[in-house]
Amino acid sequence: MSEKKKPVVLSGIRPTGDLHLGNYFGAIRYFVELQAQDNDCLFFVADLHTLTTAMEDHIDVDAASIEVVRWYLACGVDPDKAIIYRQSDILEIPMFALLLGMVTPEGELHRSTTYKEKVKDLEGKRKLVSFGLLAYPVLMAADILFCNADIVPVGEDQKQHLEIARQIARNYNRYFSDTHTIVEPKSHMLEPIRVPGLKGEGKMSKSVGGPDNVIYLNDSEKEIRRKIMSAQTDLGPEQGQPMADIMKNVYTLLELCAPKEVYDDYLRKYENAEQKFYGSLKKDLAASIIELVKPIQARYNSPECSPERVEKLLAENAEKVRVIAKNNLKKILVDMRFKNLAESYD
Ligand code: TYM
Numbered sequence: 234m235s236e237k238k239k240p241v242v243l244s245g246i247r248p249t250g251d252l253h254l255g256n257y258f259g260a261i262r263y264f265v266e267l268q269a270q271d272n273d274c275l276f277f278v279a280d281l282h283t284l285t286t287a288m289e290d291h292i293d294v295d296a297a298s299i300e301v302v303r304w305y306l307a308c309g310v311d312p313d314k315a316i317i318y319r320q321s322d323i324l325e326i327p328m329f330a331l332l333l334g335m336v337t338p339e340g341e342l343h344r345s346t347t348y349k350e351k352v353k354d355l356e357g358k359r360k361l362v363s364f365g366l367l368a369y370p371v372l373m374a375a376d377i378l379f380c381n382a383d384i385v386p387v388g389e390d391q392k393q394h395l396e397i398a399r400q401i402a403r404n405y406n407r408y409f410s411d412t413h414t415i416v417e418p419k420s421h422m423l424e425p426i427r428v429p430g431l432k433g434e435g436k437m438s439k440s441v442g443g444p445d446n447v448i449y450l451n452d453s454e455k456e457i458r459r460k461i462m463s464a465q466t467d468l469g470p471e472q473g474q475p476m477a478d479i480m481k482n483v484y485t486l487l488e489l490c491a492p493k494e495v496y497d498d499y500l501r502k503y504e505n506a507e508q509k510f511y512g513s514l515k516k517d518l519a520a521s522i523i524e525l526v527k528p529i530q531a532r533y534n535s536p537e538c539s540p541e542r543v544e545k546l547l548a549e550n551a552e553k554v555r556v557i558a559k560n561n562l563k564k565i566l567v568d569m570r571f572k573n574l575a576e577s578y579d
Contacts, residue, residue: 242272242421243382245279245320248297249286251449252304254522255428255437258489259388263421265309267386274315275380275554276305281320281327282373285366286351302543304450307533312546320376322551325558329375332565334368336404341397342367347390354440374398378405379558381416389427390436395420405565413564428489429482431464451530454523461519472506487514491521 268274278298402415430437430446467477566575
């Protein structure tokens with residue numbers, strides 16, 4: 234990192250399955266945008282977080298982590314402009330999580346909407362609801378606060394987690410900031426976005442609404458067309474009636490993926506309550522998505538995104554990030570009155 238402090242941008246994705254348009258539009262495209270500006274960027278794979286829910290799915294976490302990084306590179310995250318690393322390579326992060334847990338308001342963890350949703354889902358399947366799941370936002374705060382990140386590009390579903398990280402930073406500063414103050418991180422925009430699913434099942438997600446609710450970055454043209462053509466719609470617009478939620482989903486995707494003129498044209502059609510244009514809208518939407526993912530898929534399959542290159546990159550970057558982490562851990566250990574332990578980081 235440079236002497237004069239640039240804003241630190243940090244974000245991560247869990248290796249829990251193939252990446253999809255929600256991850257792309259909610260997060261990765263901002264990684265690419267923010268790395269092109271005057272920022273110090275850190276993007277990582279949140280592999281430890283997979284244990285909070287996917288323990289019984291027996292994911293091959295190492296292989297899945299490599300895949301996430303391959304998609305980062307394929308989408309345009311540039312290892313010359315951003316440091317890409319793996320969470321579990323930075324042993325100081327779990328130590329940060331332990332220490333920050335001491336200033337985490339426990340009630341906020343129980344109030345987290347994501348936690349409540351996950352509990353409902355896991356209990357329905359008679360799976361273990363762990364302390365690790367409850368403490369998910371603490372580990373996420375450690376991910377963000379260990380390097381004093383200023384900006385955290387994430388989708389709308391992560392807003393609450395980010396707010397908890399801010400509270401943890403505030404509490405730390407209130408109790409312990411004798412020499413070192415932790416930055417309160419912000420989102421990259423006032424209203425982070427939410428990419429809807431195709432089946433009216435809330436957000437596009439690996440875990441909600443089945444595979445046809447999601448467009449994966451590695452879906453074939455045929456799959457994309459099939460999924461889009463079977464996306465839920467209403468029976469057609471009615472003069473003077475507001476747009477149904479199910480159609481808002483389709484239009485949100487169209488706005489994200491299609492050229493502005495195409496989106497505006499279909500919006501006009503809806504507002505004028507024209508009939509029988511959903512078929513052509515869906516064809517145009519599918520074509521726009523294919524145009525978006527095709528070059529990404531081509532790069533993903535090229536040597537520049539090979540697993541070997543990714544492994545090398547992760548090994549190199551683990552060292553760089555550990556230097557930053559050790560440096561900051563030392564500072565908080567001093568403030569938390571663990572001078573002996575802090576000295577071991579000299
Ligand atoms: P994960 O893997 O669930 O999601 C990764 C990113 O994709 C965004 N996202 C979406 N955005 C908009 N619409 C959607 N349908 C959609 N689906 C997913 C998520 O908001 C997220 O930005 N907790 C993080 C991982 C993490 C992290 C961190 C992120 C762990 N530590 C520190 C930032 C900073 C997560 O949700 O991963």
